Every structure is written in structure tokens, then in C-alpha cells.
Amino acid sequence: MKKMLRVDMTNLTAKLEDLPEEYSGLGGRGLTSTIINREVPPTCEPLSPHNKLVIAPGLLSGTGAPCSGRLSVGGKSPLTGGIKESNVGGTASEKLAHLGIAAIIVEGQPNNEAFSCLTITKDAYSLEHAGELVGLGNYAACERLHNKHGEKACIISIGQAGEMRLAGASVAVTDMEGLPNRYAGRGGMGAVMGSKGLKAIVIDDSGAHPRQPKDKEGFAKTARALSKGLREGKGFFEQLRTLGTPGGIPNFNAFGTLPTRNFAAGCYEHADKIQGAAIVALAKQRGAKMHGCTASCPIRCSITFHDKDHKFLVGGLEYETVAMLGSNLLVDDVDAIARMNRLLNDCGLDTIETGAALGVVMESGYIKFGDSESAIELIQEVAKGTIRGRMIGSGAVITGKLLGVKRVPAVKGQAIPAHHPQSNKIVGVTYCTSPMGADHTAGIMYDNTIHNPEGKVEKSRDMQIQMGYIDSLGMCMFSSRGLPGYNDYITALLTALHGTPYTEADLIALGKRVLRTEHEFNERAGFTQAHDRLPEFMTEVKIKPHDLVFDVPYEEVDKLQEGL
Numbered sequence: 001m002k003k004m005l006r007v008d009m010t011n012l013t014a015k016l017e018d019l020p021e022e023y024s025g026l027g028g029r030g031l032t033s034t035i036i037n038r039e040v041p042p043t044c045e046p047l048s049p050h051n052k053l054v055i056a057p058g059l060l061s062g063t064g065a066p067c068s069g070r071l072s073v074g075g076k077s078p079l080t081g082g083i084k085e086s087n088v089g090g091t092a093s094e095k096l097a098h099l100g101i102a103a104i105i106v107e108g109q110p111n112n113e114a115f116s117c118l119t120i121t122k123d124a125y126s127l128e129h130a131g132e133l134v135g136l137g138n139y140a141a142c143e144r145l146h147n148k149h150g151e152k153a154c155i156i157s158i159g160q161a162g163e164m165r166l167a168g169a170s171v172a173v174t175d176m177e178g179l180p181n182r183y184a185g186r187g188g189m190g191a192v193m194g195s196k197g198l199k200a201i202v203i204d205d206s207g208a209h210p211r212q213p214k215d216k217e218g219f220a221k222t223a224r225a226l227s228k229g230l231r232e233g234k235g236f237f238e239q240l241r242t243l244g245t246p247g248g249i250p251n252f253n254a255f256g257t258l259p260t261r262n263f264a265a266g267c268y269e270h271a272d273k274i275q276g277a278a279i280v281a282l283a284k285q286r287g288a289k290m291h292g293c294t295a296s297c298p299i300r301c302s303i304t305f306h307d308k309d310h311k312f313l314v315g316g317l318e319y320e321t322v323a324m325l326g327s328n329l330l331v332d333d334v335d336a337i338a339r340m341n342r343l344l345n346d347c348g349l350d351t352i353e354t355g356a357a358l359g360v361v362m363e364s365g366y367i368k369f370g371d372s373e374s375a376i377e378l379i380q381e382v383a384k385g386t387i388r389g390r391m392i393g394s395g396a397v398i399t400g401k402l403l404g405v406k407r408v409p410a411v412k413g414q415a416i417p418a419h420h421p422q423s424n425k426i427v428g429v430t431y432c433t434s435p436m437g438a439d440h441t442a443g444i445m446y447d448n449t450i451h452n453p454e455g456k457v458e459k460s461r462d463m464q465i466q467m468g469y470i471d472s473l474g475m476c477m478f479s480s481r482g483l484p485g486y487n488d489y490i491t492a493l494l495t496a497l498h499g500t501p502y503t504e505a506d507l508i509a510l511g512k513r514v515l516r517t518e519h520e521f522n523e524r525a526g527f528t529q530a531h532d533r534l535p536e537f538m539t540e541v542k543i544k545p546h547d548l549v550f551d552v553p554y555e556e557v558d559k560l561q562e563g564l
């Protein structure tokens with residue numbers, strides 16, 4: 001991958017550039033964050049023409065390596081005001097890699113409210129007016145684009161929330177079934193895409209080929225061994241394969257990390273009704289199945305879910321969504337959760353951010369905890385652009401301010417995901433210190449010590465470094481969890497791909513470099529350690545079931561950046 005596609009949304013032009021030498025060895029998050037740090041003024045308004053949306057496949061994407069199809073979407077976040085990378089499955093990463101495109105840089109802004117679509121093929125790049133797609137949700141927009149460009153094209157799109165530049169807006173990517181079932185949800189990247197006047201990107205890689213490793217035989221041998229390990233792995237991998245990500249709910253409930261009643265507790269009395277086994281049983285009854293979000297995934301953890309009439313709703317009913325729209329709202333009805341999920345996918349809002357915003361709405365008493373029908377009505381208002389819809393679409397912090405709510409679970413303006421930091425103190429440190437704001441994908445770990453405050457800074461730092469390189473490789477984070485010799489597989493793949501030795505030390509150096517780059521941007525944007533804090537209630541008010549507060553001393557938390 002030696003090219004970057006620079007898309008100027010002011011003049012509606014696109015041109016291919018050589019990837020500068022200084023970017024070589026970077027992909028995915030490493031590349032999006034480096035480009036943003038170099039090219040975006042850190043104090044700019046996130047929705048202004050000065051911000052950029054950068055989209056990059058991972059270093060291993062397009063090679064066929066197992067679980068290597070994650071796509072990074074980055075920019076300055078309208079939620080946090082800091083640097084952001086959100087990564088997503090689907091087919092875009094592999095197709096861009098096949099086309100030799102290491103990054104798409106979307107810059108500038110139209111002088112009017114017009115929206116355009118960008119089409120990328122093997123030989124051409126074009127922008128045209130989005131026409132009748134404007135105002136459509138992701139599902140209808142993708143259907144029309146597939147009718148025009150063929151079923152095999154991959155589509156990256158925004159729904160109405162992105163068009164309205166709401167800070168909780170996501171970016172959708174179509175999966176192997178051609179549906180917009182995968183989301184770069186965190187950080188409001190959909191709002192940045194909307195601010196550029198870009199409704200969709202169509203990627204057609206017809207005539208292009210998978211990337212060819214220098215050592216084909218060595219690469220194929222390692223890829224086969226890694227695939228076998230992931231496909232046949234026991235424990236966590238088996239749970240993912242059979243129960244999907246909600247398979248973790250019984251454990252999270254016992255650990256006290258399942259957000260409940262707007263994070264007022266870490267366990268839910270009806271957790272059994274929303275756990276993976278219950279969801280998968282219901283999904284199978286209705287003819288749905290487990291599937292993979294990328295072609296290269298041997299784990300296939302995503303649960304397709306249909307409604308009572310066997311009509312398709314979502315292609316991935318994930319843990320974070322189930323917890324934030326379920327236990328967090330005291331909703332134990334999987335059908336209601338899946339309906340909310342579908343509506344949020346269609347209008348293009350992050351289920352974590354909006355689940356937290358709805359928890360805040362319920363905390364205010366505006367609607368009652370457990371009232372899923374009122375929550376659904378509220379979500380339906382997003383696409384209509386009402387003030388109520390725009391409120392929840394703007395995230396938990398704005399919703400809390402508008403309704404005068406004191407308990408708002410957020411760090412640096414971004415909602416806390418579905419791993420309660422009062423009970424998992426490793427992820428609590430990550431929420432405080434990650435340049436991404438509260439984001440579990442920035443560094444999460446479970447072990448039997450999570451309740452204890454000691455040693456959590458070191459564990460969070462190690463996980464953040466690991467995610468720095470995993471996200472840069474385009475690997476799914478689940479593939480890295482507990483497979484013996486994982487880093488050896490990855491270094492063997494990179495060595496065979498490039499024909500030059502790649503070591504574990506190189507991986508760690510890459511992870512640290514990514515984090516240093518992101519912290520540099522945030523510091524120039526005005527962030528200090530004073531921003532590396534959880535909401536006060538999380539350090540002061542104990543939660544059930546283990547009567548815990550977040551009690552890792554902040555003087556220790558402030559040392560996390562040492563050693564990066």
C-alpha cells in the first residue's frame with residue numbers, strides 16, 4: 001500500500017499521492033493518528049474545514065491474515081476535542097488494501113449544505129452529488145448505492161445523525177452480506193464525515209488482487225496456524241464463537257462491571273434474560289446465525305438477530321449495545337434492545353454514547369427506567385431532527401447539561417462504555433488516561449485482581465500499548481486475547497509480508513509511538529492531567545454488588561505516560 005487518496009471537499013476533487021516515506025511502517029490507527037497530528041491544527045473546531053477525516057486499512061489488511069480486516073477512522077473528535085480513532089469491521093479495509101490505498105484523507109468543506117458521494121475503483125476516483133440519498137438512513141442509502149454500483153461494492157456511509165453533525169454520530173461500513181451492519185461508533189466520526197458534506201464512499205475493487213507477501217509460503221503457513229488457533233481455541237474463543245460478545249454477561253455481572261441503572265450499580269437482577277445464551281437461543285429459533293464481520297475472521301462472533309416476525313434487524317447484537325441499552329436502562333427485553341439497536345444503526349448513532357445519553361434521560365425522570373417504548377420513541381426522533389432527538393444524538397454530556405443531571409458517566413466528553421470502572425480498575429485507568437477519552441477498546445483486561453487498586457496503572461499501560469499496535473495492524477482485538485504465542489504469529493506474518501525481520505520489540509515500539517503521537521496532539525489541543533479523571537461520583541459513591549469505588553490514586557494514574 002503505497003498511495004494516499006486526498007479528497008478536497010471544498011473543490012470536489014480527489015487525487016492520488018505517494019505515501020510519504022515518513023509514514024512507511026504505519027497503518028490503521030498509527031497512520032490516521034500520525035496524519036492528524038501532522039495535518040490538523042490541534043485547536044481547530046472539530047466540525048470546521050480545518051479538521052480532516054482520515055480512513056486507513058491496517059498494516060495486515062488485504063493479505064488474508066486471520067482477523068486482519070479492521071478499518072481505522074480518525075479525526076479530531078467533536079465529543080472530546082482530542083484526537084480520535086474508531087475502528088470497524090466490514091469489507092472496506094480489505095478492499096482499500098487490495099487497491100493499494102493506505103489512507104483516504106478527506107479535507108475542506110463545501111460552501112453550502114450539499115452532500116456528495118465518493119466512488120473509488122481500480123482506475124478512477126470521482127465525486128458526485130448525493131442527490132436522493134440525502135436524508136436517508138444507512139440501510140436505504142446502501143440499498144440504493146448497491147443497486148447502482150453492484151452488490152460487491154463496499155459502502156462507507158452516514159445516516160441522518162451524521163448529516164446533522166450530531167456529536168454521537170457513527171460511520172457505517174457494509175459487511176460481507178452487503179448490509180451496513182458494522183459501525184465506527186466512538187468519538188463522533190460520523191459528524192466529522194457529515195461536516196465534510198460526504199454522505200458515502202463506494203469502494204469497488206474489481207480487477208484488484210489481495211496483497212502478495214514476499215515470502216508467500218511462510219505467510220500462508222503462519223496464517224493457517226493462527227487461523228486454526230482462533231477457530232479451535234477453547235475458553236474465551238469458544239465463548240465468542242458460540243455466544244457472541246454478550247456471552248460475557250454472566251461474568252461481568254458477577255465481577256460487578258455490568259453498567260446498571262445509569263452506572264448506579266454493576267450488577268443487574270435480570271442479567272440472565274439479556275445474556276449471550278438467551279440471545280443466541282432466541283436468534284436461532286428465528287433462523288438467524290453467528291457470522292463474521294470480515295471475510296478473514298475464523299472466530300465469527302457476531303449474532304444476526306431477527307424480530308418476532310423473522311424480519312432481519314441487526315447483523316451484530318454486541319455486548320456493549322446489549323448492556324448500554326439493556327441493564328443500563330433496566331430493560332430486560334431483548335427484542336426492545338434489538339429494535340433500539342436497529343434504529344440507532346439506521347440513523348447512524350453510536351449505541352454506547354446514545355445508551356449512556358438515554359441512561360441520563362432516565363436518571364432525570366423525563367422517562368422512566370425500564371420504559372423501552374419511550375426510549376424507542378426518543379430514538380425515532382433523531383432521524384426527524386427534533387430537539388429531543390438532537391439532544392440524545394449529541395451524547396451523554398450534552399444531555400446531562402440540558403436536563404440538569406449530576407450522574408453523567410463520561411470522561412473527556414465521551415460516554416463510559418459497558419465495563420464499570422469502579423469494579424474493573426484496569427479499564428478505569430484506561431478511561432482516565434487514554435488519548436481517546438473513555439474507550440474500552442483503548443486497553444481493557446479482566447483478571448482476578450480487577451477490584452484491587454494496586455498495579456493497575458502498569459496493566460493499563462501494557463494494554464494501551466498492545467492496542468496501539470493491534471489497531472495499527474488492522475487486527476481485531478479479540479484475536480489477541482489469550483492465544484499462546486500471539487505476538488510470534490504476528491511478527492512471523494509481518495516478516496513474511498515484507499521480507500525483513502520484524503520482532504516483538506518492533507511491535508511494542510509501534511504501540512508506544514502511536515500513543516506518544518496521540519498524547520502530543522492532545523497536549524497541543526490543551527489537554528492536561530487535570531482532564532485524566534473519572535466523574536467524581538465514581539470515586540465517592542460505592543456501587544453494588546461489591547461496594548467499590550474507583551480508588552486508584554490519581555498521583556499514580558498521572559504516571560501512566562512515563563515509560564511510553
Ligand code: SF4
Pocket residue numbers: 067089240291292293294297298299300301302476477478479
Ligand atoms: S472476532 Fe468478531 S469482531 Fe472480531 S473480526 Fe471476528 S466477527 Fe469481527
